Amino acid sequence: MRYPIVIEPGSDATAYGVIVPDLPGCFSAGDTLDEAMSNASEAIELHLEALLHNGADIPAASPIEKHQSNSDYAGWLWAVVEIDLARLHSATKRYNITMPERVMAMVDVAAKQAGESRSAYLARAAMARIETGMFFIPTTQNMPIANDDIEHLESA
Secondary structure: OEEEEEEEOOOOOOOEEEEOOOOOOOEEEEOOHHHHHHHHHHHHHHHHHHHHHOOOOOOOOOOHHHHHOOHHHOOOEEEEEEOOHHHOOOOOOOOOOOOOHHHHHHHHHHHHHHOOOHHHHHHHHHHHHHHOOEEEOOOOOOOEEEHHHHHHHHHO
16 A cells, blocks of 8 residues: 655755555654655554554555645655555465466466465465456356445445
């Protein structure tokens, strides 16, 4: 997920300040711009982990344009931080899955190239697909369905 961040320019006397508009209460800082962005990534991950730990949902990231018109941030810098939701700490559970051997062999090669375990690779791939907002729900037409439509299907 890509969260927009807004960065208050620093100086020789002050650090760069970082706010994450989509995550109220999530902020960070750094002595350099690179440090501020790196610290922002860590702050977002810790903030999201705290939300998960408390049973809250992870807020969706808004387009950066949604926040740029906010006069509170006039003259500040904008950036986007990529957060891998599959890396967040949450309870894991062992599952047995069935798939063709050829596909599993391809997954194993890809996972090795990525420096990940099979499970980590599959979890990251699944999250990437989910984050695109489109995935397949078994239907007679096997048509793609948007995440927004899931709630409607579950209540039917």
